[in-house]
Amino acid sequence: MKKTFLSLLSIMLLFIMFSPESFARQNHPPTNGETNISSIITYDEMIKELESIEKRSKDELEVFTLADLGYEYDKSEQGRDLYVAKVGNGPKTVWVQSRIHGDEPYGTEATLQLLKRYTSNQSAQYQDVMDELTLYFIPMYNPDGSEMNIRQTVLYDQETGEPLLNSNGNEIRVDLNRDWAEGAFQAVESKAWYSYWTDVQPDYALDIHHQGLKTDPETEEAITMSLGISLAPGGPTLPNLEGGLYEDLTRQMQVHVYDALKDYGYINIDRYTVGNVNSGFSEIDIHGGVVSAMMLGLNYEGQNEEEYSHPAIFFETSGNTREGNLGQRARGHNIQQNVRGIQSLLHGLATGEVYDADAERWDEIPRPDIDGYTTDHSGFVPVGF
Template identity: 55%
Template sequence: MASLGALALLPIGLQAAAAYPGDSSQAETPTQAIRSYDDMIRELRKIEHTSRGRVTVTTLAEVGTAETHSEQGRDLYVAQVGQGDRHVWIQGRIHGDEPYGVEATLAVLKELGSSGQQTAELLRDEFTLHIIPMYNPDGSEMNTRTTTLWDTEADAPRTDDDGRELTVDLNRDWTLEGFLARESRAWYEYWTMVRPSYALDIHHQGRKRDPETGEPITFSLGISLAPGGPTLPDIRDGEFDVLTRQMASQVWLDTRHRGHISTDRYDVGGGQVIDIRGGVVSAMMLGLDWQGLNSAGHANAAIFFETSGNTRDGDLGLRGRGRFIQQNILGVESWLAGLATGDTVDLDPQTWDEIPHAPVEYYFTDWGGVIPIDDV
């Protein structure tokens, strides 16, 4: 499709910011200020009702996956909007203490379900979007990064031999040795049914500052398999190594001049960038086949967003909440619009190198320890 040129972003970021006014100097983020699982369901149903048939909200029990609920028995919700041939996967709150993915995905869903603007119509025509506001409902309700494995017969946490509760990071559970949690198995099967072309995962990170200026970083753009690193260049003849750089670069170009957003590339400090093969979006790019559910080897390119600050840091309170939500909304809009118009694939992938970042010295991996870049 021909590019639409300077495509106007959807005007929903300001709506989200206005919905959560005020600043706070509280030392902790009050959980009552964060949308709950029940709140999410009510909002999904409201969006579905007002969309006049554009949005469909379903549970995985209705879809018919083998696993249908979270470890603690909660329904797993997904919303679809659009009728395009290309399927897109957007997920939020895979870590339960990282809340703003819920807010951003719901805001985007609401706009796409109701707007008659040119951009919204384009996205609905080009894509079928599968939006998962709360991938980890149990962890979200507990306000924990992980989820707790559950004994359904006893209706109590499973424990190890020392009586400690068994927990799992759902973003490390898509591996041949993993799939310990029911929701991991359920969402993976749904992914094999959807076979998306692209995926986006919305996260939070800890407090972060520019290493040179000391100014706070609000928004980091990440690729879970390091571009040019030990894994990504060998996947699909380097196709995803290029496309993921282009996708992140498109978002950077569209957000870098927004006064409330300070964007860089994601890293874990000490000159280390991640090459995490067990992450959910990494497994998507690797085309993970678990128990024959992906025997055809489907794979898709994926990136992730990180908002600086999370509830375990106690640094957010309500301070700047609208702005944090807004930057994710703008990022999602930019990502989708660039892919829909073709602007993204026309970008020079070396634009990735222009995004502010610390010098890369090591790859931080979940399969080979910390590897100096000169060893790859």
């Protein structure tokens, strides 16, 4: 009897020690740099948090996976479920996605904080949003990359469950934010989220990123947040879409956010550019980015035959995990900047204030002079093309 009890006990102990959950807890992803990422939320912690908010929300929040909805492609490359949190009862729909780049963590936490506010706070500004909008939050677009603390995802052989290797014997990494394009869709996550997007047909979208530490080249002040439009206003693509409608709407969305945030002492905003003082600066005009493909109305494999499209923008706050401890120290700031930014955009869409913003005031938001546009379709396109 005693012996049976002891062996039972040891089996239980072994199980606890090696259960997938404790394994995940003990093995935080590799850090590469010096960043202590133990404070960054893991995939399992996100699920727990979502479920707990859902439980307390009295049916206001719906948490589900693409597998729950029965999609053909419904998991990540490594077999993780893909989560959606849906909230609000309004006629306008907004898609808010975070962490498409796995090492850009804080959009997930900002999303969770906002879900708590929208489901528990009765103040007028939250009520406006809940009454006028239906929100589709994707708190972790790239769960595999997030668990590995890398930008991309890694392709797996879906039959054997082993990583696919290229001709040099290396694993194949795919940037999910270049994977919504004809001839792309290499990763199963891209197929899954794209199919879901064609069914949701949101009216607007926002994509949350983090960039490296950045300073204003003139004032040398730290830039804490960059506002981005992935098809550059005035660039080769955006002015030609829908008779210029998306060029106006995307700029109005960003101007509204800029006005709402610019007077907070710790937030210093500019327009998103790539490059540096030595190489020169450019804006991006990429077709394969997810929010670009949404504006282009990408019809992949006949899933979007009417070429449904809508305006979409992105935020880049400082603090990806590639930047070491400096980025990590600003964790609280970065979460709060995203919370304020997302909240102001959603409130502006709910009340209609976004449409009152002057699109031309996009040019008032600071930005270094640019030489041209970095594209994924026509190489580098100089200004005045």
